[in-house]
Amino acid sequence: MQEAKTILTKFNSPTRFEYIVRQASLESAEAILNLNLGGVYVDYEPRRFHVAGKQLARGVLGGVTVDNLGSSGLELQYEQELKGVVGIQRVELSADGSTIPTEAETIRKAVHGSDLILTIDRALQSQVELELSKTIQEAQAKGGIVIIQKPSTGEILAMASMVTTETGEIVSTSHNRAVTFSYEPASVLKAMTFASVINEGLGVGTSKRDIPDTVILEWENNEGNTETEIWRDEYEYETQEMSIEGILTHSSNTGTIVWAQELGQQKLYDYLRKFGFGQASGLEFPYESQGILHDLNKWDPSNLNTIALGHGISVTPIQLVSAYSAIANDGIFVAPRLVSHIVDPSGNMERLASTPSREVIAASTAHQVADLLTSVVENGTGEKASVNGYKIAAKTGTSWKYFAPEDSYEMPNGQRDPYLDINGQRHYTSTVTGFFPAQKPELSMVVIIDDPAPIEEQFYASHVAAPLFGEIAAWSLRHYQISPFKEVQLSDNNQQAFNGQTIQEGGE
Incomplete structure (x- = not known):
């Protein structure tokens, strides 16, 4: 009515x-x-439509206004290339508005818009969205994000962002949370901390330090008052000797802090910037968040410890996967890309220029970090991300969600706890980031499960995000027919011919 x-x-x-x-x-x-x-x-009127349906890669493709103008996603980013030119003709009309059949006068000739050829693999994208939706449902989570990237080129092969609606339906988001969602990544950032330590020559995987289960830091603030910050590992233990490999494998907070103190604020900040944090990724996607990495002059003495653990810093999923891709790509950061070619109305195909690249860490450092991350999957918190027959390099991280003051819990003393909701409930974001096969990486991936139900320990990344990582990794390896990478020991005669070195074989 x-x-x-x-x-x-x-x-x-x-x-x-x-x-x-x-x-x-x-x-x-x-x-x-x-x-x-x-x-x-x-x-x-002309109308744009998505040949694979409205849901597949919805946030990536974007949408248009009623006037057929790009309003989000690639539709907005490449509006000028896609829209073409609307033609205009002058015709005669009868009194009732009908066209009189006479020769029309062309005022402006219509020109078709260009086409975009994306880096997205439709089959992989579809499988990722299917598996992600299953995990979101099983975990009773608010949403989730998955990105798969080719480290050597920066090409995004899959980028999925899904949420649970108020009616309980799990759908692709209309806005691309893979580039707009910004959060504290927690322990997945420890890979960057130790990559920095190793690249500075401070240690290698076997290097050891005495690690306590608690680190206490006191300092005098600008007002002359003493402030205290305490960091603990998950379990109590007597001070013990730990290697870098052991620290990262078991995600020791205090062990990471001990090495971060040797690295120092300036070096950690510089490397995080090189890895791409606190700045746009280079994707140039509409409404992309830069995350938050405060300038060094705003750090207090506790920030070194906190940020080394992946707190006190805000990152986006695209920044995370690109940083891990840099490790996978022999230490070279390649900016991400979603479009490979533009096809003009005449059918001429233009390949877009390669995205910018830069060296972040030495190749030898990258290989050492890959070995450390492989140990995380084989012996530590990432065991459920494993794939039979393959070496997978990955790191887990479980962070507390941050709430604005008006949405946070008011404690009895009147202060607000930003990591508790208004009802005093803690919420989590679970992440696994890595690449595979570890010895010769072809693909990198980030898996994020946003706000899984806090049931027992099932909200931890090792329980909720790692199995999804492993499932998608296994499917991807089959899909691209990537063979397991093996070391082959030569016979004595051939060994001598190769100056005592081993050779490695592996399929593409």
């Missing part, structure tokens, strides 16, 4: 022209024409 009133209002409008409806279906248009209503006619 309300729609009928709206239409009647338009009929009674003093203006000479009103749209009754825009972007109607062809069936609706034909039904209106068959009514033979005086003064009512159908105007055909």
Whole structure:
């Protein structure tokens, strides 16, 4: 009834022209024409549509306004290339608005828009969205994000962002949370901390330090008051000797802090910037978040410890996967990309220029970090991300969600805890980031499960995100026919010919 009133209002409008409806279906248009209503006619407009349906890669592709102008995603980013030119003809009309069949005068010739060829693999994207939706449902999570990237080129092969609606339906988001979602990554950032330590020559995987289960830091703030910050490992233990490999494998907070103190604030900040944090990724996607990495002059003495653990810093999923891709790509950061070619109306194909690259760490450092991350999967918190027959390099991280003051819990002393919701409940974001096969990486991936139900320990990344990582990794390896990478020991004679070195074999 309300729609009928709206239409009647338009009929009674003093203006000479009103749209009754825009972007109607062809069936609706034909039904209106068959009514033979005086003064009512159908105007055909160009319309963009997604050949794979409305849900697949929805946030990546984006949307358009009723006037067919890009409003989000690639539709907005490449609006000028996609829109073309609308043609205009002058025709004669009869009194009832019908076109008089005379030769039309072309005022402006129509030009088709260009086409985009994306780096997205439709089969992989579909499988990722299927598996992600299953995990979101099983974990009773609010949403999730998965990105798969080719480290050597920066090409994004899959980028999925899904949420649970109020009705319980799991759908792709209309906005691309893979580039807009910003959060504290927690322990997945420890890979960057130790990559920095190793690249500075401070240690290697076997290097050891005495590690306590608790680190206490006291300092005097600008007001002259003493502040205290305490960091603990998950379990109590007597001070013990730990290697870098052991620290990362078992995700020791205090062990990471001990090495971060040797590295220092300036070095950690510089490396995090090189890895791409606190800045746009280079994807140039609309509304992309830069995350938060405060300038060094705003750090207090506790920030070194906190940020080394992946707290006190805000990152995006695209930044995370790109940083891990740099490790996978022999220490070279390659900016991410979603479009490989543009095809003009004449069918000419233009390959877009390669995205910028830079060296972050030495190749030898990258290989050492890959070995450390392999140990995380084989012996530590990432065991459920493993794939039979393959070496997988990955790191887990479980962070507390941050709440704005008005949405956070008010404690008895009147202060607010930003890591508790208004009802005093803690919420989590679980992440696994890595690459595979570890010895010769072909693919890198980040898996994020946003706000899984806090049931026992099932919200931890090792329980909720790692199995999904392993499932998608296994499917991807089969899909691209990537063979396991093996070391082959040569015979004594051949060994001598190769100066005592081993050779390695592996399929593409």
